Amino acid sequence: MRVSSRQRQFDALVRAHNGDLYRYAYWLCGDSSLAQDLAQETFLRAWRSLDALREPDAAKAWLITILRREHARLYERKRLETTDIGELELDDRDSLTPEQLGEDSIVRAAMLQLEPKYREPLLLQVLGGFSCDEIARELGLGAAAVMTQLFRARQKLKSLLADGRSEASA
Amino acid sequence: MNCLEYRRELASEPRRESAEMQLHRRGCTGCSAHHARALGFELALKRALTVPVPDGLAERILLAQTTSERGDRGRRWRLGLFAAAAVVLVALGLGVHQLQLFSPLAQQLIVHLEHEPAALITHTPLPVADVERRFSQRGVRLAAPPPAGISYAQACPVGLLGSVHMVMPEREGPVTVFFLPGHTEPRSDYADGGMRVRAIPMAAGTLALVAADTLHFDTLEAGWRRSLEGSPATAAGVP
Numbered sequence: 338m339r340v341s342s343r344q345r346q347f348d349a350l351v352r353a354h355n356g357d358l359y360r361y362a363y364w365l366c367g368d369s370s371l372a373q374d375l376a377q378e379t380f381l382r383a384w385r386s387l388d389a390l391r392e393p394d395a396a397k398a399w400l401i402t403i404l405r406r407e408h409a410r411l412y413e414r415k416r417l418e419t420t421d422i423g424e425l426e427l428d429d430r431d432s433l434t435p436e437q438l439g440e441d442s443i444v445r446a447a448m449l450q451l452e453p454k455y456r457e458p459l460l461l462q463v464l465g466g467f468s469c470d471e472i473a474r475e476l477g478l479g480a481a482a483v484m485t486q487l488f489r490a491r492q493k494l495k496s497l498l499a500d501g502r503s504e505a506s507a
Numbered sequence: 508m509n510c511l512e513y514r515r516e517l518a519s520e521p522r523r524e525s526a527e528m529q530l531h532r533r534g535c536t537g538c539s540a541h542h543a544r545a546l547g548f549e550l551a552l553k554r555a556l557t558v559p560v561p562d563g564l565a566e567r568i569l570l571a572q573t574t575s576e577r578g579d580r581g582r583r584w585r586l587g588l589f590a591a592a593a594v595v596l597v598a599l600g601l602g603v604h605q606l607q608l609f610s611p612l613a614q615q616l617i618v619h620l621e622h623e624p625a626a627l628i629t630h631t632p633l634p635v636a637d638v639e640r641r642f643s644q645r646g647v648r649l650a651a652p653p654p655a656g657i658s659y660a661q662a663c664p665v666g667l668l669g670s671v672h673m674v675m676p677e678r679e680g681p682v683t684v685f686f687l688p689g690h691t692e693p694r695s696d697y698a699d700g701g702m703r704v705r706a707i708p709m710a711a712g713t714l715a716l717v718a719a720d721t722l723h724f725d726t727l728e729a730g731w732r733r734s735l736e737g738s739p740a741t742a743a744g745v746p
Contacts, residue, residue, distance in 0.1 A: 344573075347569075347572065348569060351565050351568050351569055351572075352565050355560065355564050355565040355568060356560040356564075359560050359561070359564055360556065360557065360558055360560070363558055364556060364558075369561065373561060373564060373567075376564065376568065377567065377568050377571055380568045380572065381568075381571060381572055381575060384572050384576070440551060440555070441551075441554060441555040444551060444552060444555035444556075445555050445556075445558075448555070448556065460556070462520070463549070463552055463553050463556055464553075464556055464557075468520070468523065469519065469520055483519075484516075484519040484520070485519075487518070487519045487520065488515055488518045488519045491518045491548075492518070494552075495548070
């Protein structure tokens, strides 16, 4: 069966970005199965308006925009519950030391405690690799406001990590 | 740039150092150590946020998309089929309708009667003004009052033609009278089953009489000629 160029483009899009989208969705909603649904729904919407995507370099930002809208719709329908730290899956990272794995758990728990207005720009920067200007465009904020949020996000995260470590060592 | 500014900017965008920031860092041991700690923090943060992606996620997404697409295509195909069938039916219907429209006038008149059986029910004569109004609806001004005893009058389309459709009850049965302004039909008599039709060119149009027999046709023809064309003298242009 002949595969259309549109289908090939979509396949490439899914394979290139499904991981990033899933992770972004995961940190937005804090739930693995919900994050998978969000990623899937995002790609199905992307398929329906694939012709709107002109620049391959813009694909990730375009998908993130769709994902954020999907998440907002979902959030309007039902208030999501936050995930307990014990439910978080850990990567299969044989190379990491127990200290590093423990450190990851503390960072993840702290991340879930961050308010969404700090968590989201941080996710866009760390996971998405977007610049402050790009984040500002995505979130509809000024660049200066985004820089302030990112600064405060790291400050708060470090503070939460300090609390987490002191609880872990106690 | 001072240390406070450097650290604020670094905390906003640790992976992008401007030339000014680099210049400051190289000349400041405190900020250089802070930079190293910040990058370490970023690495730990990135590692922690990089949660494992469930196995087969891409395949499940592609499966959902292709399944949904096939369903949509099937729906589109069925819709297309339905639309094509509708077009064929409409075309057939129009064809049948067109055949009726272009069939001989006498047949169209008989068909029209079958569609308006209620026209034959009443026997009460209409006021002359009502009849005249139907004619004026068709842009016709009567030269003289219409013959007496018209029990039904409507401005009706007959096929593609406009007409004034009237009924004149007679003792032997009703006679239906049509006047079709602007359409000239050669004089003719037509019989179909139990119906007789006479078409008469009159007053830049055609008068058609339809009844079970032709008993009153001559009288009515003369009466309607007077009404539509006036007295013979008037018709000849004599004042």
